[in-house]
Amino acid sequence: MPPVSPAREILRRLHDVMASSTSAQAKLNAVVAIVAEQLDSEVASIYLLRDGVLELYATRGLSQAAVHVTRLAMGEGLTGVIAATREPLNLAEARAHPDFAYKPETGEEIFHSFAGVPIVRREASVGVLCVQHADPREYAEIEIEVLQTVAMVLAELIAGAGLIDDVAAAKARSAASGPARLAGLKLVDGLGRGTAVFHQPRVVIEHTVADDVEVERARVYGAFVKMREQIDGMMGQVEFLGGGDTSDVLETYKMFAYDEGWSRRINEAIDSGLTAEAAIDRVQQRTRARMRSIADPYLRERLTDLDDLSNRLIRIVSGQLGSAAQSGLRGDTILLARNLGPAELLEYDRRVLKGVVLEEGSLTAHVTIVARAMGIPVVGRVRDLRTTITDGDELLVDGSAGTVLVRPSAEMLKSFATTSALKAKRQAEYARLRDLPAVTKDGTRVALMMNAGLRDDAAALDATNADGIGLFRTEFQFLVSATLPRRERQTSLYKAVLDAAGDRPVVFRTVDIGGDKAVPYMRDDAHEDENPAMGWRALRLALGRSGLMKVQARALLEAGAGRTLNIMFPMVSEPWEFDAAKALVEAQREWLVKSGRSLPAQVRYGAMLEVPALAECLDVLLPKVDFVSIGTNDLTQFLFAADRANPKLADRYDWLSPAILRFLRRVAAACTAANVPVTVCGEMGGRPLEALALMAIGIERLSITPAAIGPIKAMIRSVDLAPVRAAMAGWLEVGAPTIRADLTALADNSGVARG
Ligand code: PEP
Ligand code: MG
Numbered sequence: 001m002p003p004v005s006p007a008r009e010i011l012r013r014l015h016d017v018m019a020s021s022t023s024a025q026a027k028l029n030a031v032v033a034i035v036a037e038q039l040d041s042e043v044a045s046i047y048l049l050r051d052g053v054l055e056l057y058a059t060r061g062l063s064q065a066a067v068h069v070t071r072l073a074m075g076e077g078l079t080g081v082i083a084a085t086r087e088p089l090n091l092a093e094a095r096a097h098p099d100f101a102y103k104p105e106t107g108e109e110i111f112h113s114f115a116g117v118p119i120v121r122r123e124a125s126v127g128v129l130c131v132q133h134a135d136p137r138e139y140a141e142i143e144i145e146v147l148q149t150v151a152m153v154l155a156e157l158i159a160g161a162g163l164i165d166d167v168a169a170a171k172a173r174s175a176a177s178g179p180a181r182l183a184g185l186k187l188v189d190g191l192g193r194g195t196a197v198f199h200q201p202r203v204v205i206e207h208t209v210a211d212d213v214e215v216e217r218a219r220v221y222g223a224f225v226k227m228r229e230q231i232d233g234m235m236g237q238v239e240f241l242g243g244g245d246t247s248d249v250l251e252t253y254k255m256f257a258y259d260e261g262w263s264r265r266i267n268e269a270i271d272s273g274l275t276a277e278a279a280i281d282r283v284q285q286r287t288r289a290r291m292r293s294i295a296d297p298y299l300r301e302r303l304t305d306l307d308d309l310s311n312r313l314i315r316i317v318s319g320q321l322g323s324a325a326q327s328g329l330r331g332d333t334i335l336l337a338r339n340l341g342p343a344e345l346l347e348y349d350r351r352v353l354k355g356v357v358l359e360e361g362s363l364t365a366h367v368t369i370v371a372r373a374m375g376i377p378v379v380g381r382v383r384d385l386r387t388t389i390t391d392g393d394e395l396l397v398d399g400s401a402g403t404v405l406v407r408p409s410a411e412m413l414k415s416f417a418t419t420s421a422l423k424a425k426r427q428a429e430y431a432r433l434r435d436l437p438a439v440t441k442d443g444t445r446v447a448l449m450m451n452a453g454l455r456d457d458a459a460a461l462d463a464t465n466a467d468g469i470g471l472f473r474t475e476f477q478f479l480v481s482a483t484l485p486r487r488e489r490q491t492s493l494y495k496a497v498l499d500a501a502g503d504r505p506v507v508f509r510t511v512d513i514g515g516d517k518a519v520p521y522m523r524d525d526a527h528e529d530e531n532p533a534m535g536w537r538a539l540r541l542a543l544g545r546s547g548l549m550k551v552q553a554r555a556l557l558e559a560g561a562g563r564t565l566n567i568m569f570p571m572v573s574e575p576w577e578f579d580a581a582k583a584l585v586e587a588q589r590e591w592l593v594k595s596g597r598s599l600p601a602q603v604r605y606g607a608m609l610e611v612p613a614l615a616e617c618l619d620v621l622l623p624k625v626d627f628v629s630i631g632t633n634d635l636t637q638f639l640f641a642a643d644r645a646n647p648k649l650a651d652r653y654d655w656l657s658p659a660i661l662r663f664l665r666r667v668a669a670a671c672t673a674a675n676v677p678v679t680v681c682g683e684m685g686g687r688p689l690e691a692l693a694l695m696a697i698g699i700e701r702l703s704i705t706p707a708a709i710g711p712i713k714a715m716i717r718s719v720d721l722a723p724v725r726a727a728m729a730g731w732l733e734v735g736a737p738t739i740r741a742d743l744t745a746l747a748d749n750s751g752v753a754r755g
Contacts, residue, residue: 007141007146010038011273014153015209024161028058031157033579035131035150036060039143043132045073046154047079048119048163054079054128057163061132066106073700074125077101078114083125084177088117088148088289092138112136121155122204123390129154148285149269151207152278179409182382185361185523185650186402187368189707190377191420192334192355196393196406197324198386199337199344203314208278213270220266223317224257227309231257277319284310307386308338329353329649332406334395336385342366342517343479350374350456353398357404358383362650364633364683366517370476372683372705373453379404381647394657430710434465437715440721448693449505449703451681453477455493458500460706468505470703471629471681474552475497475511482729487551494559505566507606507629507703508556510581512538512570533634533643538571542629543580553588560600568606568629572614575621578607582624608681610634615667622674629703630667632682635659654738656693661739662732665697672698673691681701688715688754689743695721696728711755718753 017030028046043061047054056062056070081099082089094100094114101110115138116130129151131139139147163674210216231253256262262283269279287306315321324335324741325347332354335345339360350744353376361368361380371378377399387404389395396405396416405412438448449470450460461469477485477493490733497506514537542549569581582605588675592599606616607621610631614621622628632655637644639660640653662682671678679701684690686708692715694702704712727746731739747754 007149007272009474010034010146010150011153013038014150015211015273018153018157018209024158024163025058027157027657028154029060031150031154031457032058032060035147039139039146039486041130043108043129043130045130045132046082046119046127048127048158049074049083049125054083057127059106059396062106062108066103070103070106072101072103076396077103079116079128079130082116082118082128082130086118086120086125088115088144090115090139090144091104092136094132108132109187110134113138115139115144115147117151119151119154121159121160122392123202124392126155126158145286148270149274149282152205152274152282156206156208177407179412180388180406181412182357182384182404182406184357184379184382184402184404185363185647186399187358187363187380188356188372188376188378189400190355190375191399191416191423192332192377192397193416194332194334194352194354194395195330196389196391196395197329197333197335198391199323199325199335199340200311200315201310201324201327201391203277203318203320205275205281205314205318207275210270210273210275213273214235216270216274216276216279217267219317220263220270220279223276223313224263226316227313230312252306253309255724256306277314280310280314280317303446323347327575333399336389338385340367342370342476345370345374346476346479350376355379355395355399357385357395357397359383359385360647362645362647364636365645369477369633369683370453372707373451373457373473373476381650399721412729427710430714433710434716435518436713436717438467438716440695440716440719442720442722444695444700444721446716447679447701448709448716449507449701450706450709451703452497452706455496457706460495461501461504464706464709466504466706466709468507469497469501470507470679471700472506473512474508475513478511478513478515484548487555490552490555491559494556497565498559505564507566507568507627509568509570509608510539510542510552510556511636514538514541515531533637533645538567539577539581540571542569543577543584546584549581549584550588551666553585554592557585557589557592557600557603558597560603563600564602564603564604565600566606566627568608568627570608570631571610571634572607572621573611574613575617575624576731578621578624579607608734609667610638610682612638612663615663618667618670618674622671622676624675626678627677628671629679629681630699632660632664632680632684635663635682636684639663654740655687655690656712656738656740656743658732658735658739661693661697661728664694664699665732668698677701686712688712688752689747691715692719692724692752693728693739693743694748695719697723697732711753714753715755718751719747720750723750 013034016026031043032046032217045059046057046064048057054072056067057162059067071079074080078089078094078097078099091097093112111132111134113133113136116128118125119127119129129147265283266279269282270276274282329349329352331352333352334355334357335353336357339358356371356376356378358380359382368378377397379397379399379402382404393407396408438446444639447467449468450464451471452464452469453473453476494508514532556565567585569578589599604626606627606629607625608629608631609615617723633644642649642653668678680699681703685694685702686704688711691702691712724746731742
């Protein structure tokens with residue numbers, strides 16, 4: 001066995017080649033000479049992808065007449081297999097491999113052993129580097145690693161020389177990797193087709209060979225320090241949330257972040273002459289290759305965690321910190337992420353964002369609500385995103401089925417088109433209901449309003465013919481801004497919405513930030529909420545930072561001049577909070593009166609009931625308010641003590657459980673007795689069966705996502721409510737965990753349209 005040349009020597013020589021001012025071809029020729037010599041091989045060759053085909057670009061040891069003549073398709077021959085699979089091959093006897101393809105012009109019949117590695121850029125094969133030897137021997141693992149290191153440098157060299165066709169490479173890779181079907185949790189209905197874009201893009205490594213090893217060591221050291229700080233910070237935030245999947249992931253992150261072995265291997269790679277980025281990537285590739293053979297799903301998941309962490313480290317070290325939103329989307333896109341905050345989602349251009357796929361996610365997390373408001377289908381809890389999908393893959397997302405089709409086959413595309421046509425047909429049926437009232441067969445008229453939060457949402461009022469906007473989430477404007485929106489901007493938004501609504505009522509909810517709707521400029525650095533959902537959020541924050549609330553009150557009052565203005569406060573827990581918030585708005589009104597400004601003709605004040613404590617004080621609250629709106633998203637999480645954003649609890653408790661329905665029935669009855677209109681504005685009301693249950697317990701006003709107006713109206717118009725009411729009364733006496741099965745059976749037996 002020949003002596004193994006250290007990577008350091010090769011990198012030193014490659015550094016000189018890269019720095020030389022010769023042509024790209026001369027550089028490639030120099031590289032094959034160095035590789036052949038250092039790996040003691042008779043042959044070293046470089047194939048590059050050109051027009052979708054692998055072409056021999058440089059060789060030491062094969063016939064020079066074959067250069068630019070020998071060509072192999074992706075998947076053809078050993079070289080083609082390496083490029084297609086992006087996996088190295090190491091064979092003592094090349095001819096014994098079923099994919100061996102003989103190319104006479106190369107004169108390679110005299111060689112036995114063969115080893116090759118892919119040259120990869122932007123996760124696509126752009127070429128292959130291989131060595132051959134006359135004796136039948138397997139190359140040592142360390143030699144394969146040296147080849148992989150050289151392949152990294154080659155990727156940089158050929159990209160710099162303009163020899164890489166990125167688009168062709170991505171296409172070739174997709175074609176080679178075949179279709180796949182991933183299943184997850186249905187979060188937002190709808191179909192979407194587009195190109196895969198990861199929210200956190202992989203960093204493109206521009207420089208692989210170090211000029212100064214000490215500088216690279218210092219860079220990687222600094223990046224480790226920063227990354228550990230970030231992980232520790234994140235751990236602190238989730239520690240008291242009960243954590244769920246997030247804290248499992250962070251535990252693993254922490255384990256890797258402090259793993260001495262990992263940082264030592266990166267430092268060794270730097271010692272051999274790689275830049276910090278290239279060293280991290282090199283070690284990552286090695287770990288991935290080792291772990292790929294592991295079947296245990298738990299360990300495979302950890303591989304994804306390590307992948308995430310490596311990516312984070314490379315982003316820190318290279319300073320490429322932005323998300324895909326910063327670089328802009330190029331065409332119809334399906335966005336992929338482990339998880340997203342609502343503000344992060346809002347950074348994307350909604351015109352081209354056709355779907356979102358998350359590894360985590362839950363039904364009432366705000367990112368889901370925002371996506372629903374934007375009409376973007378979402379599938380959550382999809383595993384193995386990074387290992388199955390790469391940037392640029394074509395994806396079909398079906399939010400109603402909870403599936404993601406990756407690199408779809410012709411068959412898949414056909415059935416997707418059929419589903420789309422069916423959906424369109426159903427939409428057309430809903431559109432026909434547009435001008436018909438939402439009234440049950442036995443005469444109960446239900447007020448159907450829509451939820452909104454973005455300026456463009458108001459357009460949905462006309463499209464759906466909703467009875468008004470029952471919940472305008474004013475915080476969306478705060479989430480999309482990098483800084484606190486100024487009063488003029490707030491006024492202009494509210495006015496535009498009121499103008500679009502015309503005579504239809506609009507209920508503005510004052511800002512509900514905090515919780516999972518964190519905004520960077522409103523952080524309280526002195527005190528980080530350990531449990532943000534139950535922390536300093538919504539009305540609590542607004543009363544605490546009354547300057548913010550005053551500005552918003554002024555903006556609302558000015559926008560509502562001459563009309564009826566409906567203001568609603570979120571997260572009212574006790575009646576005095578409602579009093580305090582109302583007094584704050586009233587003080588602004590008085591100020592406007594004094595300064596002679598025009599005012600709303602009427603201001604109506606409402607409270608959101610989403611904290612169970614308020615239900616105990618309805619006798620005190622109801623005489624003070626003009627209306628009540630029940631936020632079932634928060635109410636459910638507090639009633640069940642189950643974090644609405646925790647994916648592990650996402651399907652644990654049912655909205656159709658007697659606990660919730662009895663609670664809501666009691667609230668509805670108290671409001672009705674006090675003659676105070678009561679609406680449900682949580683996601684629950686947008687689902688046909690749940691909406692039916694709400695109607696059966698006395699709720700006759702719903703504010704729901706615009707896309708649900710059609711299906712809910714169809715349900716309402718198809719139902720005789722009296723028998724459902726009677727049945728419901730009985731079910732709620734029996735303490736079954738859920739009435740879903742009973743209600744479904746009743747609905748189906750009596751021909752209720754369930755969407
Ligand atoms: C709710 O909690 O049900 C609600 C409508 O408000 P949000 O989802 O914005 O918290
Ligand atoms: Mg809420």
